[in-house]
Amino acid sequence: MLDYLLSSTIKFLSFFVSFIPIRISLFFAYCLGKVFYYLFPQKAKLAYLNLKLAFGDKLSLVERKRIVKELFCNLFMNVIEFLYFPYMDKNYIEKYIKISGEEKIKKIIERKKGLIFLTAHFGNWELSSIVAQIKGYPITVLARQQKPQRLNLLLNRYRSRLGAEVIMRGSETRELLNCLRRNRIVGILGDQKSGKGGILVEFFSRLAWTPVGAIKLSRYTGAGILPVFIIREKGPYHRIEILDELPIGESEESSLKQFHILLEDYVKRYPSQWLWFHRRWKGSPQKDIIILSDGKAGHLNQARALAKLTKEVIEERFKNLNIKKEIVKIREMEIKFRNILARFLVNFLGIFARESCRGCLRCLRFFLEKDSFSQLISLYGDVIISCGVNLSAINLFLAKENQAKSFIIMKSGFVPLKRFDLAVIPLHDRIKPFKNVMITQTALNLIDEETMKEGIENIQKEGYRIRKDKVKIGLLIGGNTKNYILTNEVMEKIVTELLKIAQELDAHLLVTTSRRTSKEIETLVKDRLLNNSFCPLLIIANEKNIEKAVPGILGLSDIVVVSGESISMVSEAVSSGKPVLVFMTKERIFKKDTKQKRFLENLRNKGYIDLVTPERIFERIRDLLNHPYKNRIFEEKELLYERIKKIIP
Known part of the structure; x- marks a missing residue:
């Protein structure tokens, strides 16, 4: 019944519009397109997303939405022209359609091996076949089967009323070969995502799965390939451009790459005339990871660690494709709020982040600095990563904007954790576990064998000579925090004990301060260790750092000795797999139960660290050296890696 109604409606509309001047009909279709832009928000949002992926920051939010509206208008004008197909004749074509490069058709037809029109869902692509029929060219078009049978037959009758052959997709190879052997023209759309058997071709700087059928047909039959594009100039006026014959190179990739370079050029010039509704880049191995930063170095390093793991997951998934170019790009952006109140309000607004936010995000303009907002809405990412409660809402808004995966580290403020694809929460935050929550013993960090090796090479490049036959004791010095103070008294005792053990064992001390280390502590450390033969490496981070x-x-x-006020620094030490001694600094206000204490107690109970007073460092280091320490492999990153694998498509 529905099939009958659809086909009857199209027949009636086709008959009805034949009595209306084409310009009036197209004007009506143009207006109708603007209405349907609002009636089909999901399609509009998909087109918007594809535009953002392709053009990035080259188009503003307003320009992207304008192009999507024009796309709807163009499609409805295509529909009206399709209804005119039964009434189009030579006079109509001569009046409204210009053709450039027609002589190239005749040149290839003379070879008697057939011709392939390789085109795209661009302009009114259906009109191209009608023009070819009216011009007298024997053409065969490839069409998608429509489920309603009557409707399918009617559409194909419109397409073929002047002698064109219509072949349905699915089992078309043999029929297409026969057509080319009969020296016919075959029209093929080559711009959509391929199924099995496709290859990866770069399109708008991103690899996309692409069908190879046209190239294979050309190689098998010797048929020439002409790229053809039809452009709507204004209203019913079109221009068909027949480009130079596509060279068939040694590989299918080279030929398809050349076609997509041409297609990309046309899309850039006439963006509203390409069909942006198709998921062209679905399944692409190329991914963009966006790291949002709140300006805190510790948070940024944790986000970088999660981004690195995510990148490794993606690269592992597609390693069998042997792609030569880098497929994962990681970009960082610092989010700057207008003020403290704006930061609080955005966190609250995150509760309302939905798919409908895509193409909007205007509310964020009131809370972010102007440059920060402009940069944010231009970002495209497949995975959004942030660390810290202040960025959780921004993360979710941007993920909805880009239809991306959202990964957060630490608590999420007002936004429920279940709204995110992955939440990495340290154990000491006491969060109730959900299926999307990964509880960690330590803070995420970038320490692994590769990073440590790169660090050693950087130290050696700076001219530091550290003998391999010596015992080496690392000292990581933190500084003052909101709850802890690193005093001169404590630091004096630590340095004294380490020099004592270094003299007894003829060991090397490898020392670095941090950005938080006070001037007083820096002065103390330099007075005691600078130019000391037992300390071949002393880095004052606020003066000169080494990458x-x-x-x-x-x-x-x-052996590693580290001050215990920094969760990030202790986590890095633990991730090295070396024995770690943690000395506590002075609390500003004594509290029985704090996040810091829970963190350190948990690691001590699991055997990853030893909590020591400054007075016991000498004794504890000697014990560790007399009783060889078996490096403990910290498995959290491996577990997190497996969690990410289940999330990334």
């Missing part, structure tokens, strides 16, 4: 100095020290050290 990846901490990973380098961790890689070189046999």
